[in-house]
Amino acid sequence: MLILTTDEVAAARITESLGLVRGTTVRTRHWGHHLIAAFKGVVGGEVHEYTKVIAEAREEALDRMKAEAFALGADAVVGFRFATSEVAKNCAEVVAYGSAVKVVRADQG
Amino acid sequence: MLDRSSHAPEEPPPSEDELLAMAYADGELSAEEATNFSARLKAEPALLRLVAEHRALDVLARQVGLPEPAEIDWSDLKEDRTYRGTTAAGWILLTLSVSIGVAVASGEFLLDDTVPAPTRVLAGAGVLGLALLFGSVLRRRLRAIPLDPYRHLQR
Structure with a gap:
């Protein structure tokens, strides 16, 4: 399935809009990782513990959105975006959303 | 040039359950097949792990960047x-x-x-x-x- 940030699909024509699809998750890591991350906050540099949790949340939210699009029978998701916020301390909340559409190749009827 | 094919261990073909698990994880089963497979997942932990392993491989395959x-x-x-x-x-x-x-x-x-x-x-x-x-x-x-x-x- 194509996931695009653009509103159009190059070399294809949108034939039907199926509506909004989205996926959400909130993830965190165990207490030990937060402790190590706190020490890294003192000395500086990349905090791998949080890079990892953001990556996990990003992919999980994306998969949930794709599953919703699959269930609607979509060929692509256009206008795709990620949004993040913090619902609890040290938790990563990621929302993936876009518009599910059906498409045909531009050179087809 | 090395002939790797002569040393490559032959992998057995995937079982029917493995193929079904892959199709389920990829969302390629019909609604009826997916419902039946979901019912089996509740009763068969080994099948549940098979789907999870395939999903994990799929997620890792997206990480195309080289190590920094x-x-x-x-x-x-x-x-x-x-x-x-x-x-x-x-x-x-x-x-x-x-x-x-x-x-x-x-x-x-x-x-x-x-x-x-x-x-x-x-x-x-x-x-x-x-x-x-x-x-x-x-x-x-x-x-x-x-x-x-x-x-x-x-x-």
Whole structure:
């Protein structure tokens, strides 16, 4: 399935809009990782513990959105975006959303 | 040039269940097939793990970036004896001091005759309740770890 940030699909024509699809998750890591991350906050540099949790949340939210699009029978998701916020301390909340559409190749009827 | 084909071990063809698990994970089953397969997943833990493994591979396959110099250096550091020794000792000392400290403080409070018995009973029930809640959350997480396809992601 194509996931695009653009509103159009190059070399294809949108034939039907199926509506909004989205996926959400909130993830965190165990207490030990937060402790190590706190020490890294003192000395500086990349905090791998949080890079990892953001990556996990990003992919999980994306998969949930794709599953919703699959269930609607979509060929692509256009206008795709990620949004993040913090619902609890040290938790990563990621929302993936876009518009599910059906498409045909531009050179087809 | 090396002829690798003559040394490559022959993999057995995937079983029907493996093919079904892959199709299920990829969302390629029809609605009826997916419903039937979902029912089997509830009864067959081995099948559930098969789907989880396929999903984990699929997620990892998206990570097309090459390792960065800092990541290579960081993984080397993780193998360093001094680093491993100091972090292991740190965790052991911290875990022991916290767990023994909580146990001793709880014991002293519960056995302290100067504190009214109802207060001690309530405090004991509270500590036990917290321990039970933590235990159930921990048990659930430990069971879910093998089924979490995102746990190998690094960035």
